[in-house]
Amino acid sequence: MKRITLLCCFTFIMLTLFSACSSKDVSEIKLAEVTRSVFYTPQYVAIENGYFEEEGLEVDLQTTWGGDKTMTALLSDNADIALVGSETSIYVYAQDASDIVINFAQLTQTDGTFLVSKSDKPNFTWEDTKDSIFLGQRKGGMPQMVGEFVLKKHNIDPHDDLELIQNIDFANIPGAFVSGDAEYVQLFEPTASMFEKEGKGHVIASFGEESDFLPYTVFMTKESYLVENEDIVKSFTKAIYKAQQWVQETDSEEIAKVVQPYFEDTELDILASSIERYKQQDSFAETPLLSEESWNHLQTIMEEAGELPKQAPYDELVNTDIANEVTED
The missing domain is CATH 3.40.190.10 (Periplasmic binding protein-like II)
Known part of the structure; x- marks a missing residue:
């Protein structure tokens, strides 16, 4: 009886320690996406294929329905990371914000x-x-x-x-x-x-x-969050990169099956043909790295539309260190 009691106590202690370690190792991220779109397929793949989980991340995905609302969520700390058009970070920069928004991982590289x-x-x-x-x-x-x-x-x-x-x-x-x-x-x-x-x-x-290529939809975060949570952002980017590689290597029908839970009202064949159309025109970025050439092209488009408030330097609003490190591992 004494041995059984000791064994039960030992088991309880080990389970408690394991639970404590597991919760300690998991980092929660509040992720805001500007809309729900097939265009963001690699993001949903990262969630469904468990790539975030592999990196010790628990992602709480919320759809904020609009660039203004998405940026408001990010700036007010209702989101840690936002998936939205790069132009929004330029608008924030032009307002001389004390805590600028940094683009760190590109998801789509063409208009959709x-x-x-x-x-x-x-x-x-x-x-x-x-x-x-x-x-x-x-x-x-x-x-x-x-x-x-x-x-x-x-x-x-x-x-x-x-x-x-x-x-x-x-x-x-x-x-x-x-x-x-x-x-x-x-x-x-x-x-x-x-x-x-x-x-x-x-x-x-x-x-x-x-x-042509431009940083159409990008993961971004406040500079302060990046400084304080660089390892978390790096793990997040690793998960996205895994998803990007998987999407490049996988048949569109198989991809459609994985992401269908996010598009329950869309028939599987339509979902597959939509993904294939985006793949054929290289809309899904192959890596999270945002190039200076595409950044400058973005600003040219904004300027021609009369919507560029001020020039936004690439080396101030784009972090390439994380994407470079992730893709070289």
């Missing part, structure tokens, strides 16, 4: 929108958009800035050569296109593929292919 028309246009040229009604994205956001950049690239003035609509909320754009008079619209996946399948529109061009 596609040009969708109501009628099929097998011989489409960008000239066809002249004198049309064009339903664009929200003014000041990267999709709209890229949209204007691409139109100008093809010698089309987005404010004089067509009727550009910019006052529709992001969530209402698909419905406004179906019920309205616009011939063209900028849509993300999987909406673009769903419209094709349902006969509501035709994908005729890619803004991602037309605008």
Whole structure:
């Protein structure tokens, strides 16, 4: 009886110590994503495949629905890390913030929108958009800035050569296109593929292919958080890099099965075709490293759209040390 009692006590002590060590080793991260999107597939892969868990991280993912709200969550400490467009960090920098926002890991490296028309246009040229009604994205956001950049690239003035609509909320754009008079619209996946399948529109061009590489969606955090939690940010970046490599090496149908819990209302075939479309145009960054060339290209696009408040130096707003260390391990 005495031996049984001692054994029970020993077991209890070991379980208590193991539990204490486990909880001590796990770091919790509040992660805010600007929207829920197939475009962010590698992030969901990192969660579902257990890559964050392997790095000793417990990620609490929240969708904050908008760049302004996402940045507010980050600056007010309601989020530790944010997944949002790099332009938001520039807006904060331009306000002479005492605690600037640092971009440390790139997730997507192209624009994620596609040009969708109501009628099929097998011989489409960008000239066809002249004198049309064009339903664009929200003014000041990267999709709209890229949209204007691409139109100008093809010698089309987005404010004089067509009727550009910019006052529709992001969530209402698909419905406004179906019920309205616009011939063209900028849509993300999987909406673009769903419209094709349902006969509501035709994908005729890619803004991602037309605008080249840029840091479209990036993981960022406050400088103070990075200084105080560099090891956590490094572990986070390792998990993202694992997911990026897995996405590059894996069939789109298999990827779709992994991330489907995040898109329960989207059929698996649509999810797979959307992921494949992004893979084909290299939208998913292969590594977390954000290049200076793409950073400068981002600012060029913002400047041409009249939305660049001030030049933001690459070496001040981008941390490359962590991404370099992670990819070299």
